[in-house]
Amino acid sequence: MVIRTRNMFKSRRTLLRNRWKQALAALMLAVGAVMVGQGLFIGAKAEIAQILLERAWSRALDGESAPSPWPWADTWPVARLSAPGHDEDAIVLAEAGGEALAFGPALLAASVAPGSPGTSVIAAHRDTHFEFLKDLVPGDLIEVEGTNGDIIRFRVTHTDIVDAARSGIEPIGGPPRLALVTCWPFGGVMSGPDRYVVWADIVEGEVGS
């Protein structure tokens, strides 16, 4: 009798404790799932946005000024960037509302239009659109198509690692150059102050259409 009572008592306490642990485990599972979901969503958003941007881009080529890729967008495509040797291709957005980077590479508002005298600075996330920057080496070709349909060719000269606050990039003045910017190091999970810059000079006499 005594033993049975004690057993009953014990099993109920165990049961209670198990419930707690189960709830905690379930909570961890749920939180983990939400976080993984968010991570996937960031990637999916970057991919899907580019598809919508393709359509807005063709409207931009048709002469529409600042075509909105989706009705509530706060940015618009300004160029198409491609790296033919690496099979990479992305629509570049105007850095207008500050959220452009979630959807594609952004041409910094403080810099100049590609092909104009000075440095065009295009930034994108290291784990989405600009993951391929790590593969670029001096001599690689980069093509930038403007809204007028002209393709401007740049050739990679060198790469650089700088501090975000003291980039040393002077956008105004000098020959037309391109600076592609993303976070450094690649594959890192924490964001830091370092930025990876791929420098490219314009290839003269190779403006095609």
Added chain:
Amino acid sequence: MASMHSRRDDTGQGWFGLAIAVAILAACVFVWADAQADELGPSDNLVRLSEINEGALLLKTVDDGLYIPAPLVATDIALDVSGPVVRAIVTQRFTNPAETWVEGTYVFPLPEDSGVDRLRMQIGDRFIEGEIHERQQARQIYEQARAAGQRASLMEQERPNMFTTSVANIGPGETIIVQIEYQDVSRLSDGRFELRVPLAITPRYNPPASDMLLASYRAGQPQGSRVADAHRITPPIMHPDYEPSEALRLPVTISIDLKAGFELGEVASLYHATIIDRSENGRAQVRLADGPIPANRDFVLTWRPSDETVPSAAIFTEEWDGQTYLLAQIVPPSSLSGPAPRRDRETIFVIDNSGSMAGASMRQAREALVAALDRLQPGDRFNVIRFDNTMERVFPNAVDATPANLDRARVFARGLEAEGGTEMLPALRAALRDDTPEDDSRVRQVVFLTDGAIGNEGELFAAISNGIGRSRLFPVGIGSAPNTYFMSRAARMGRGTFTHIGQVSEVASQTAALFQALERPVMTNLDALFEADALTEIWPAPLPDLYFGELVTLTARLEADGGVMILEGELAGETWQQSVSLADAQPASGIATLWARNRIRGLEESRFTGAPQEAIDAAVLQTSLDFHLVSRLTSLVAVDATPARPTGEHLASTDVPVMVPEGWDFEAVMDEAEPADYYDAALTGDVLARLRASQDPAAAPKNSDGIALPSTATPRGLLMLIGLILMICALVWMVTHEERRLW
């Protein structure tokens, strides 16, 4: 024994596991929050320009587009009220809290129809007076001066009711005094004049309306909406750090010299305790009773004549640059406010259920619509149209207001949920489409419930202007920060009135106000007649229709003073006429500025009736330059000719005695204490480290840091890593736990 052993083991393992789990969870939440904050960008006390809802001196930081609000030590507002004309002098004192030379941007809201025509600035012991220039030219002058190390300031119009002042080369610890002057008009409602001084403040968690135009997806959204369908617009939600706290409440002193132009009856401040000294001749001095007030709500002063039937007209003139400028406010006949013979109506309700309306706004709009439906009577016709990025009509065409039809509309209204984008144009066109344009038996009214979170105002104004016909448009602004610029302009173009519903509790009173406008007779075809050759220009042109409780308000430029002005209008089928002797006009200052401001507004609005853009620009520019007004095309710029302080010399500090120039009333400001401790606490360490130091102007190798680069890492990897670890921990634990129970 076995059971004892097992139990002890079990307990130990359980607690150990629990502790580990809690630790992991806490660490994850911490890192997660950090990742989120990192994606947000602004943390600490940093803000974006679009998030500023009150006057603040913003200091540029290394993050492009992010600013630190500098402490605003004290504000003094002196108002000179002559009749309905208000001259406001706003004096504010700031201190650069940093150890470096900085460039600041001062952002401030003003009443929508006010005209800013003066900026003066004191930096350290220097005084700078602003000059009017074409906008581009003004910016060039400013930037040259900045590069040359001179102190300079620039005031530009951001939006019709929002202005910015940039200040270059402010030394460490220097005090800056900014003085702005603007011209405003008090408004009359219910026989009572009302003067509103914007001290702020839409609640900070509500972005200014035009921010919503730009913002759609924001990283700062609540987590729930991020996993919801991607078509959803949620207005940006401000980081909790930006929300007002005690530390942000700024001391303000206000003094008003009220010259009403008639015997004063009740004079009252709606929200603040005041001391009112009356002198004869309808004059009163108003000041705050309990010293400085916090800038957390607008200051509103109202006054009414002692004998409400006496004043039928208030006429003021100003001689300016060889011309006579006239401001007339004429009280319409009492029949306008009397009970109206009710006319049947066709009312089209348009309700915005786009994503930006989510939450309280949607509830307010639903309630307002249901309340409005209740006011319809047999004989009326109506329809309800809802829109987001799609559009839906309850009935294909307007139907009779039968109980069955009304019930159907109510059910529809109650079922509305906020989602989707904002495509207002098709809905507006559908609402303005008039099937019976010749029908005189009914008045046609379009009631438009929206927050106005749209970017294509131009198209909409054009649609209203072209399609209004005999319809009248009554925009109802929903939410605490609707796009009032859009609404009030739409109301003017649609010849209706603008109603604002800021809270659910206001639905009843505001819909009542709306229906007063809808149900009372309207004075139409209003015109002012002058003697031959007396008038050169009158604004607004044409004069707007007059609704219940409104005054005829007009500004005109005259060849000569004296003579007679005759007002004509149609009211309920009869012609109303009133003659006003201009010889009785009282002299007042600021009338020319008000006329110019009205002219600019009229010119800007003529764009939507097809006037060529070049002609508008030229006329707006010329008017702004002539009248020293800040506008879309002009800015005030001030450059200090004195060379900046040389290197090595001791830098100015706040204890440098400050000269007060003649005519400047700085006493209230000067009496204020130094920045309170909470500012020091708020603006140290990390925050100040993010300040973008401008070079000491005398040392000045220019801008060697290059441009600041944005953050280009998503928290994707981190989120997925931590998420996976959490899930694996949980799964492993669950599985082992299952097994243990099997034993």
